[in-house]
Amino acid sequence: MNLTRTRTTPQSTTTRTASAVALSAALAVALCSCSSSPDTAGPTTSPSTGTSTTEAAGEPQPGGTLVFARTQSPTSLDLHREITANNAFAIDKVFEPLLAFDAEGEIEPWLASEYSASDDGLVWTFTLRDGVTFSDGSPLTPADVVFSLERHLEIGGPLPLGAPITSVEAQGEDTVVITLSAPYTPFAAELAGFSNGILPADLGGVDEATFFKNPVGTGPFVVDEWTEGGDISFTANDGYWQDGKPYLDEVVYRLVQDDNQLIAQLQAGQVDVIDSVSSANVATLQSNTSLAVSITPGWQVEELFFNTLDEHFQDRDVRRAVSYALDREGIVQATSFGTAEVAGSVLPPSIPGYDGDITTLDYDVDAAKAAIADSAYPDGFSTKLLVASGNDLRAQEAQIIQAQLAEIGITVEIESIDLAAFRERFRAFDYSFMLNGATSDAADPNGIVTFQADPEGGTNGYWTHYENPEVTALITEGRTLPDGDERTEVFSQIQQLIADDAPFIPLSYPSNIKASAATVQGLTVLPNGSVRLQDTWLEQ
Known part of the structure; x- marks a missing residue:
């Protein structure tokens, strides 16, 4: 099984600010330096060597259920009030931001097809991608972006929007303009975080408790069943804006809180992926040709x-x-x-x-x-x-x-x-x-x-x-x-x-260490430890 970067997104014209370009370049250098240093564990896998995504020869095969064992279960999906990985890495399957970062940490357009900033860094313009809908079928509009960012500004939360935002305005059918009172260099990077995912305006007309129990987002998956503090299952968002994705029919986050049980259940085929791999178990898992281990630099x-x-x-x-x-x-x-x-x-x-x-x-x-x-x-x-x-x-x-x-x-x-x-x-x-x-x-x-x-x-x-x-x-x-x-x-x-x-x-x-069955393909590990699953598929 090869490990190569396979995620593709629709082609778009990207307008980036000079600071965003500099940031991406600096991060690319940092990652290259880190992974090549003799004192740092670079990306390794079993049975092959590569980067942070998995791919097998041949075309992706749609269908199937991925059972993903995690040591922490979600307790809330309110992206503006949560910060810990148990919630964040479920939230990011449902909600998506205007910008995102890839496996190398580089910022890229996501729900926005392009973005730019004025020369003084005060006015940021985002053009929404055509054809994006929420999981209930309603179209993504600038009003949804305005509502989402203003809600985040109002709540603050543990990951507040730190930029000095003076206004978030909808312009026309596909444009959002954000104005700052002073330059704020981390702005693009912060917008790419899970806490800036886009919600439907006014939460679709329901109260917060109702909405976040069965949330509506633009992400590749939709919450199916959820026991707070226990397992959560997702089904594919059939109207997802990336054509043909996600490949999986269903994803189940199974709560397994003990390191030894994680290993045992993966080896027994009871789960397909484990999110937490004790470093002491890496060599054992790498020696098993029916499994794959990914070790990549993280944040x-x-x-x-x-x-x-x-x-x-x-x-x-x-x-x-x-x-x-x-x-x-x-x-x-x-x-x-x-x-x-x-x-x-x-x-x-x-x-x-x-x-x-x-x-x-x-x-x-x-x-x-x-x-x-x-x-x-x-x-x-x-x-x-x-x-x-x-x-x-x-x-x-x-x-x-x-x-x-x-x-x-x-x-x-x-x-x-x-x-x-x-x-x-x-x-x-x-x-x-x-x-x-x-x-x-x-x-x-x-x-x-x-x-x-x-x-x-x-x-x-x-x-x-x-x-x-x-x-x-x-x-x-x-x-x-x-x-x-x-x-x-x-x-x-x-x-x-x-x-x-x-x-x-x-x-x-x-390092970010994940392990999976060798039949799991297209598993993209991001530097923050999250995993993109819209490109993941199961080899039959």
Whole structure:
């Protein structure tokens, strides 16, 4: 089975701004550099080698049901109020944005056939693609776009529209004009995120609860059956705007919360794809010729997050001591089996603006002891590390962190709880420190630093309550600067300040690892970890 990029979209004329072109070029360079580095796991598969999509010889075969096992089940499909992958990667099968990014992270027209910006970057014009309808048969109109973006602006949510939008206006039968009060470089990248999918105006005349239980979108699939917190099934949108797609009749997201069960069910043929593959299981799966494994660069960072409201971790010296005490290289070697890269920056290498030369608080036990001695807790203390159960990687990381922090007098109790409770706890700031991952939703450095370090970013600094006025000011500046050396330098400063303050400690840059039956073709893995399924088909 070959792994090649197979997704095609209808031909269109694309008008891009200079910043969008520069962004795409920068990302292409970043991805090329990342995948070719001897220290980074490049794309690999079993039984063949290639990129992030799968294709077999011959024409796609329509029909069939794809059973996709996921460790998290959707609890809400309201794209403006949700952020976690359990919801986002179901939402993006139903709703689609004006722009999208492909497997290489490059921005491309989607529901818009073309787009452009004025020379001053203030007026953005989008032409809607001909022939797009919602799953109920109603046509996509500029009014739907206006309603959707204005709803997002009103709600805000954890992934708010950060651009200084002054108006969203419909013009004629196929044009939307968005006006900004100031230049905003990440605008195109943010519009490509799942949270900017387009809804029918006024939700088709029903209330929110009714609409999001059985949502209407332009995406390739339609919700069929859904048990909140359990499985969800989708049927093909017969009126999808990409001719002949989707190929599948049905997609079922099956909840399987344990890493070992994921592997067992895939090997037994009970599921066709698993979304989460423990790095320890990669070699075993690659040796099975009836399966395929895809390993591609992503926009993820595995991190240790501190609740800076906690009595111990509000102390900057304590956080710095922890950073010095952790042998990140050893942690990655012990847990990733060559599928991840040691992290230093809060930005992953595949995002433009990443700086691999910042000074980080690397493993140094003497420096760790000196930092803890300078803190308010020179004799150490006891604390709890919160992790979600069922994740082998984080269980291993937690044990190593526990042992290494004991060397500087910090006694760690590992608190492992189920995923739903884990989310509730950290969102309520009911934790001391935790292991979690961060994923950028945009091919721009602003996305992840806003998410984690801007107090107005919608998540209270990824629920760490981190705030540094200098960092906040630089983030604001970075949004308005055009792509180029000056903007890159601003994001380098941001990365350095965050590394110095250590509100979270980047541990590794994981790869996107998916596994499937060899009969599954055209599976497109995006850099944010989502999977496009309109091109997927089952070899009979």
